[in-house]
Every structure is written in structure tokens, then in C-alpha cells.
Amino acid sequence: MASVIVVGAGAAGMVAAWRAARRGHAVTLLEANGKPGVKLRISGGGKCNITHAGPMKALLAAFSAEQARFLRPAFHRFTNEDVLGLLAQRGVETYARENGRVFPLDQPGSAVRVVAAFEDLVREAGVELRSGARITGLSARAPRCSGVSLEEGRLEADAVILATGGASYPETGTRGEVAGWLQALGVPVAPWFPALAPIPLVTPQPAWEGVAFRDGTLHLRAGREGRRLAAFAGDIVFTKTGISGPAALELSREVEAARRGGGAFLAYAFAAEADLAADLEAMRTGHPHLAVQSWLARRLPDRVCGPALQAAGLPPQQRFKDLTREQARTLRTLVAEFPLGAPQAVPLSRGEVAAGGVRTAAVDPRTMRVRGWDNLFVCGELLDVDGPVGGYNLQAAFSTGFVAGDSA
Ligand SMILES: Cc1cc2nc3c(=O)[nH]c(=O)nc-3n(C[C@H](O)[C@H](O)[C@H](O)COP(=O)(O)OP(=O)(O)OC[C@H]3O[C@@H](n4cnc5c(N)ncnc54)[C@H](O)[C@@H]3O)c2cc1C
Numbered sequence: 001m002a003s004v005i006v007v008g009a010g011a012a013g014m015v016a017a018w019r020a021a022r023r024g025h026a027v028t029l030l031e032a033n034g035k036p037g038v039k040l041r042i043s044g045g046g047k048c049n050i051t052h053a054g055p056m057k058a059l060l061a062a063f064s065a066e067q068a069r070f071l072r073p074a075f076h077r078f079t080n081e082d083v084l085g086l087l088a089q090r091g092v093e094t095y096a097r098e099n100g101r102v103f104p105l106d107q108p109g110s111a112v113r114v115v116a117a118f119e120d121l122v123r124e125a126g127v128e129l130r131s132g133a134r135i136t137g138l139s140a141r142a143p144r145c146s147g148v149s150l151e152e153g154r155l156e157a158d159a160v161i162l163a164t165g166g167a168s169y170p171e172t173g174t175r176g177e178v179a180g181w182l183q184a185l186g187v188p189v190a191p192w193f194p195a196l197a198p199i200p201l202v203t204p205q206p207a208w209e210g211v212a213f214r215d216g217t218l219h220l221r222a223g224r225e226g227r228r229l230a231a232f233a234g235d236i237v238f239t240k241t242g243i244s245g246p247a248a249l250e251l252s253r254e255v256e257a258a259r260r261g262g263g264a265f266l267a268y269a270f271a272a273e274a275d276l277a278a279d280l281e282a283m284r285t286g287h288p289h290l291a292v293q294s295w296l297a298r299r300l301p302d303r304v305c306g307p308a309l310q311a312a313g314l315p316p317q318q319r320f321k322d323l324t325r326e327q328a329r330t331l332r333t334l335v336a337e338f339p340l341g342a343p344q345a346v347p348l349s350r351g352e353v354a355a356g357g358v359r360t361a362a363v364d365p366r367t368m369r370v371r372g373w374d375n376l377f378v379c380g381e382l383l384d385v386d387g388p389v390g391g392y393n394l395q396a397a398f399s400t401g402f403v404a405g406d407s408a
Helices: 011-022 038-046 056-060 065-077 080-089 110-124 177-184 246-260 273-286 292-297 302-311 325-336 392-407
Strands: 003-007 026-030 094-096 101-104 128-130 135-141 144-150 153-156 159-162 189-195 217-221 228-233 236-238 242-244 265-269 338-341 353-358 376-378
Touching: 003 011, 003 144, 011 026, 011 110, 011 159, 011 392, 038 110, 056 065, 065 392, 080 094, 080 101, 080 110, 080 392, 101 110, 110 128, 135 177, 144 159, 177 189, 177 353, 189 246, 217 246, 228 246, 236 246, 242 246, 273 325, 292 302, 292 325, 376 392
Parallel strands: 003 026, 003 159, 026 128, 159 376
Antiparallel strands: 094 101, 135 144, 144 153, 189 353, 217 228, 217 265, 236 242, 265 338
């Protein structure tokens, strides 16, 4: 029997601690917060999108090629079915939505039930869970980590698993400081970078708060007339300060990279320009007396339609028969490339996941052991792994946590 310290009682740390204890080790799980799983409790808007349904190969395809290569052994060792099986044992029933996202059966506070299930598993396996215990440093000199420092002293162990998460939502306990300590020990670490975050705009539209643009594509350009850098098909929702919603979250990482690179401009495509040109021509000949605004209202939300027409310099009563070539082009562009403007800095703190962390090349994917170290392991969001919205990030935390607990 060996002694194992696991730092961080989130998704990865709880699974790692449970697995190491089930293998017969004496496990201490240290958590800075007063209770475990604080980020899990707010995940999926409090419902917790636990994982994604489907073969693990398909889940891996949602990550970048490099990240997928790293995650492959862990994803096959502890699959989405394994996670759901474990939860089912604890009475948490789940279902997959049409889009593949897996949630507990709809009940108020379902994320809390997921946390309670993991907490039970951890305690039943004999793990000593210490809440309110923030570690302040590592006792380490390559190739060994002998333990951790706490405010009240040091704690030693035969192996240390770090599962301290990313650097977003610091109010959930994740401040990212452990990555800095690892870097100081010579472990390669990529800087924290915002991902899956809402995007503040230089010129927000607070009057449109809550309005959604649906079924189109969010485009990112290197400046208003610049080349197209990235696009994501999906909805956006206006907030007081900018935009949120699936497409905004998914594109936030590229938006921040473009912004730091010198120029970024966002636009929303409700439809393709070629289709619109044909449609407008059909309207001009088929319905010459129809007001342009009513055509626009079929594509743009009501609250946006009038102001957009005005901003484009088109009179509200403009009819198709009087539409000039220039006005037709303006109208087309409005729908094919509705300008949202330049983004402001995307805040790291509001990302559903933080990109960056311990570089995957520095970690053995079959054990989660940090290369060059005998007994130091990392897992979960502390790794430089970030997937899209849809349950992928929690699956990555569960799978890598399992492998770390199985290897320590
Ligand atoms: C609002 C929101 C919604 C989300 N929704 C989903 C979703 O529905 N589905 C999905 O797949 N992903 C979702 N995510 C992402 C997902 O929650 C995370 O990727 C995942 O929780 C990471 O797990 P982890 O165990 O690595 O880290 P965490 O769950 O963040 O756990 C890390 C733990 O380490 C503790 N800790 C940190 N530093 C120290 C220290 N020095 N000493 C002691 N303890 C420390 C922290 O307090 C924390 O409890 C969401 C994220 C957010 C912010």
C-alpha cells in the first residue's frame, strides 16, 4: 500500500482519488473549497452535461489532432459508458439529448446529484477528503515530488496527483497557480488562454440584450475588410456587453488570438450571399410593391430589423420596385454579413474552460505521469486540453483522472 495525495476535488481529482483508493492505496484528497465539485455544480447551467454519447473515436474527433492523440489511451481506458455506469450505480440516471449531450434525468439540482454521487464513491473507497485545504506549494525536486505544503504544514506521500483544474471562474477555486509552480520546476506549461467564453464587443448593443441570432454562422475576420480567419455555425445571443451563445463561445479562443494578433471583426451570416441575390431578384420581379422591411423581418429578429435598416441607410417604407442596385447590395450584405463589430479582450475568467496548462508532450498519455518525474501525475483541465461545449471537457477530466489514479 502506498500513500497518494490528490490535489483538487473536481471531476478529475475525485475520479483519480476513487481509483487510487480502490487499488488499495491510502489516499488523501485535498480541496481548497469548503466542499468538493464546486465547478461541477455549476456545469451545464446547473444541470451538468456529464459527457457526450457515441463511440470514443467520435468524441476524440471533437478535439484538436494533437490533443486527440494525447487523450486516446485515456478515453479508451475510461469511456463515457464507464462514467455513466458508475453514476448509475449511485442512482443517477442519465439520458442523451438529440445532439448527443448526456445529462442526468431532468430534475432540479441535477448537477448537485452528480457531485454527491462522486463524493459517495470517494468516501466509500476510503479516501480521506480534506476540504478547505489549499496547497501553497510542492515539495519537489526532479525526479521526485515528496509532498505538498499547506498553510498548517507539510504533507508527504509516495505519489502526488495534481488535479487543480484551469484558471477560469476563479471563484470556483481554480486560480491556475499550480501551473506556475510546475513551470518553475522545469515542466513545460502553455500560458493560460481564454476559451469557451462570451465575447465583449467594442460597441455592444445593450438594447438587444437577450435577442438571439439563429441558424446562421458567426464569422471572424482580420479587420472589417480583412480576410476570413474562422467561422462557427450556430446561434449567438446578445448580452449587455457583447455576445454569448454556442457560436460565440466556440469562436472565443480564435477571436482573442486574432485580437492579440492585431485585428478582429465579427459578423453573422444568416444566409449565403448567392442565395440572397437570387431571392432579392425574385422579390423585385414577383413582389415589387412589398416593403423591403417585411422581407428583412423574415430573416432578422424584430428588435434588430428596424435599427439595422436605418443603420444601412434604407428608408423604412422602401419597396422592392424602387430598390437600386446599390441598396440591394447593402441589404444583401446586411443578411449575409451582419456586422457585430470589433471584439474587446475576451476574459479568461469567464471561459467554461481555460486553454493552456501542462503541455501534453510533457506527460505520458498512458499514465498521466509528468515525464522526467517518478511519482508526479497531472490530470483534468490542468493539462493543455480544451474541447468544445458538449460534455467533452468533463469526459477528458474523468478519463485522465482515472488513468492518473490507476497509475499512481
Ligand atoms: C460555467 C461552466 C459550465 C461548464 N459546463 C460544462 C458542461 O456542462 N460539460 C462539460 O463537459 N464541461 C463543462 N464545463 C467545464 C468543466 O466543468 C471543466 O472542464 C471540468 O470541471 C474540469 O475538471 P477538473 O477536475 O480538471 O477541474 P475542476 O473541476 O475545476 O476542479 C479543480 C479543483 O481543484 C481545486 N484547487 C485548485 N487549486 C488548488 C490548490 N492550490 N489547493 C487545493 N485545491 C485546489 C479547486 O478548488 C477545484 O475544486 C463548464 C465550466 C464552467 C465554468
